[in-house]
Amino acid sequence: MSVDTILSFEEAMEKYDPVLGFEVHVELNTKSKMFSSAPNVFGDEPNTNVNEVCLGLPGVLPVLNKKAVESSILIGLALNCKIAEHCTFARKQYFYPDTPKNFQTSQYEDPICYDGWIDIELADGTVFRVEIERAHMEEDAGKLTHMGGSTGRIQGADFSLVDYNRSGVPLVEIVTKPIEGAGSRAPELAKAYVAAIREIVKNLGVSDARMERGNVRCDANVSLRPYGQEKFGTRTETKNVNSLRAVENAVKFEIQRHGAVLDSGVKIIQETRHWHEDTKSTTSGRPKSDADDYRYFPEPDLVPIVTTALWVEQLRSRLPEPPAARRKRLQADWGYTDMEFRDVVNAGLMDEIEETVTAGASAAAARKWWMGEIARRAKLADVDPAALGVSPAVVVEIEKLIASGAINDKLARQVLDGVLDGEGTPAEVVEKRGLAVVSDDGALQSAIDEALAAQPDVADKIRGGKVQAVGAIVGGVMKVTRGQADPGRVRELILATLGVEG
Amino acid sequence: MAAINREQVAHLATLAHIEMSDDELDRMATELAVIVDSVKSVSEAAGDDVPATSHPIPLTNVMRDDVVGHVLTAEEALSGAPDAQDGRFKVPAILEES
Numbered sequence: 001m002s003v004d005t006i007l008s009f010e011e012a013m014e015k016y017d018p019v020l021g022f023e024v025h026v027e028l029n030t031k032s033k034m035f036s037s038a039p040n041v042f043g044d045e046p047n048t049n050v051n052e053v054c055l056g057l058p059g060v061l062p063v064l065n066k067k068a069v070e071s072s073i074l075i076g077l078a079l080n081c082k083i084a085e086h087c088t089f090a091r092k093q094y095f096y097p098d099t100p101k102n103f104q105t106s107q108y109e110d111p112i113c114y115d116g117w118i119d120i121e122l123a124d125g126t127v128f129r130v131e132i133e134r135a136h137m138e139e140d141a142g143k144l145t146h147m148g149g150s151t152g153r154i155q156g157a158d159f160s161l162v163d164y165n166r167s168g169v170p171l172v173e174i175v176t177k178p179i180e181g182a183g184s185r186a187p188e189l190a191k192a193y194v195a196a197i198r199e200i201v202k203n204l205g206v207s208d209a210r211m212e213r214g215n216v217r218c219d220a221n222v223s224l225r226p227y228g229q230e231k232f233g234t235r236t237e238t239k240n241v242n243s244l245r246a247v248e249n250a251v252k253f254e255i256q257r258h259g260a261v262l263d264s265g266v267k268i269i270q271e272t273r274h275w276h277e278d279t280k281s282t283t284s285g286r287p288k289s290d291a292d293d294y295r296y297f298p299e300p301d302l303v304p305i306v307t308t309a310l311w312v313e314q315l316r317s318r319l320p321e322p323p324a325a326r327r328k329r330l331q332a333d334w335g336y337t338d339m340e341f342r343d344v345v346n347a348g349l350m351d352e353i354e355e356t357v358t359a360g361a362s363a364a365a366a367r368k369w370w371m372g373e374i375a376r377r378a379k380l381a382d383v384d385p386a387a388l389g390v391s392p393a394v395v396v397e398i399e400k401l402i403a404s405g406a407i408n409d410k411l412a413r414q415v416l417d418g419v420l421d422g423e424g425t426p427a428e429v430v431e432k433r434g435l436a437v438v439s440d441d442g443a444l445q446s447a448i449d450e451a452l453a454a455q456p457d458v459a460d461k462i463r464g465g466k467v468q469a470v471g472a473i474v475g476g477v478m479k480v481t482r483g484q485a486d487p488g489r490v491r492e493l494i495l496a497t498l499g500v501e502g
Numbered sequence: 503m504a505a506i507n508r509e510q511v512a513h514l515a516t517l518a519h520i521e522m523s524d525d526e527l528d529r530m531a532t533e534l535a536v537i538v539d540s541v542k543s544v545s546e547a548a549g550d551d552v553p554a555t556s557h558p559i560p561l562t563n564v565m566r567d568d569v570v571g572h573v574l575t576a577e578e579a580l581s582g583a584p585d586a587q588d589g590r591f592k593v594p595a596i597l598e599e600s
Contacts, residue, residue, distance in 0.1 A: 031568050031569065031570050032568050032569060032570045032571065036571075037569065037570055038570070038571070038572075039570045039573065045576065045589060046576065046588070046589040046590045047574075047576040047579040047580060047590060047591070048573065048575065048589075049573060050573060050574055051571070051572055051574055055574075055579060064564065064565045064566070065565070065566060065568050066565035066566065066567060066568065067568035069565065086562075088556050089556075095517040095518070096596070097591070097593040097596065102518060144596075145590070146596075148595075154596055155597060157597070159592055159593060159594055159595055160592075160593050160594075160595070160596055161591065161592055161593075162590055162592075162593055163589075163590050163591075164579070297554075298555070298556030298557075299556060300556060300557060302564075303557050303559075303561040303563070303564050304556065304562050304563075305562065305563055306562040306563055
């Protein structure tokens with residue numbers, strides 16, 4: 001596979017004006033599927049959440065899930081869309097093993113939601129309005145696993161295996177209008193936009209919104225044009241961009257790659273690109289061409305949906321507090337400074353901290369753990385902190401262990417490692433690793449006596465009134481107890497031993 | 503005669519993984535041509551002012567509550583599959599070797 005030449009991002013931005021567009025697929029968290037009563041559950045054994053409708057067996061009829069329609073309308077309302085009074089489903093025909101019917105049931109000319117907008121706040125507080133073209137209902141496809149070959153990719157595979165558990169899971173596809181004027185902030189805007197969509201659907205409660213599970217998936221369209229030119233350049237559509245950082249990186253990479261192609265006097269090919277997290281680059285997928293004719297036609301097995309003003313207004317009244325308003329409230333509740341709060345938001349950890357506070361931790365402790373030790377470990381593991389595997393309950397339990405004096409901050413970090421290594425709950429890790437603070441004064445006393453005997457000159461200094469010298473003895477005791485003592489208690493005991501007033 | 507020929511039917515059969523004999527291809531090409539002709543005459547009758555019909559009966563909002571119903575077992579789901587492995591449908595290599 002040839003490696004693409006790319007410009008530096010700065011050079012690409014000097015010469016070209018980027019135009020973006022996004023298609024974000026949101027999986028709804030309904031109990032059952034879009035058109036069948038089979039369960040919508042992630043992670044079960046292959047082909048156990050399917051029935052005859054999901055498998056597209058002959059003679060079956062789809063029946064629309066009302067909750068999925070209402071969730072779709074809620075998404076539209078949250079994105080300031082108009083809600084269609086009348087809309088239909090259409091068949092999008094294509095032959096690919098991920099869809100057993102050889103068509104995807106989708107919407108075509110009349111999406112349920114259209115003409116919306118969303119204000120995106122960038123890291124420095126700049127607000128950028130993104131116009132929403134449409135949000136339509138459709139169904140997810142099955143999951144393919146490519147076997148044989150060395151890479152697990154479709155190229156070179158000997159055959160593929162198909163699990164249809166995901167087939168028919170309700171999806172809402174949110175499509176933006178072309179986004180102009182983002183300039184050098186395009187990659188940042190891309191990430192912020194997808195983060196905002198994820199936040200909105202999670203806040204609405206209509207999706208689990210876990211990107212690592214594919215609940216929110218982004219296809220990013222990028223094109224470049226010379227500054228001052230009105231006509232858009234040829235775009236590419238990068239698929240498989242399934243983390244917030246990947247969205248930012250993929251947009252940045254495509255801008256750099258387009259820049260180099262255009263500089264060399266070659267035309268951009270309108271095509272699908274695939275994002276590769278390992279190489280942080282895209283490769284060519286299939287070109288978009290006239291062969292991409294999905295032969296849409298009205299779905300004869302589903303009747304039109306008519307939305308009344310009463311129904312839509314009932315749904316509107318259920319809209320929760322918008323995320324931007326919620327942020328203002330949470331910052332006030334938690335007492336974070338603007339800087340602290342912005343760092344939390346930019347790290348994508350507001351929900352985790354809110355859950356942790358709700359579960360019983362103080363706001364300060366929740367921030368300390370998520371922004372500190374957990375974020376640090378996530379960075380080392382190259383995953384989003386939320387995906388690391390630490391639950392709010394773990395943070396709360398560790399904090400309780402600290403508050404009760406069972407462990408100190410230093411030991412707590414080892415407890416976290418133990419939890420991440422799969423050794424159980426924090427209490428179990430403390431037990432298994434023998435991490436509890438040595439609070440038995442007898443055990444501490446012998447360690448203190450040992451330390452004092454090892455440094456008699458320091459002991460004399462303390463007896464002579466140089467109380468600050470006690471630090472050297474405390475250090476000795478902590479070393480002997482491998483950090484498992486409470487330094488405050490050790491200090492008290494040393495002074496008592498030497499008969500000195502602290 | 504309508505623009506559908508035997509080669510197109512054979513191509514469609516390949517895409518849909520339906521095995522068809524020579525006789526069947528001949529017959530299907532003829533039958534499909536008749537259907538395409540019939541559709542054409544409907545298209546001629548309906549002007550631009552006639553919206554596409556998605557359903558012949560004027561029904562709307564046929565929906566069900568979001569309640570989980572029956573499922574098939576993996577064995578049942580795979581029972582009609584030409585090939586299976588590890589509880590999943592086994593399909594031929596998707597990309598042709600290049």
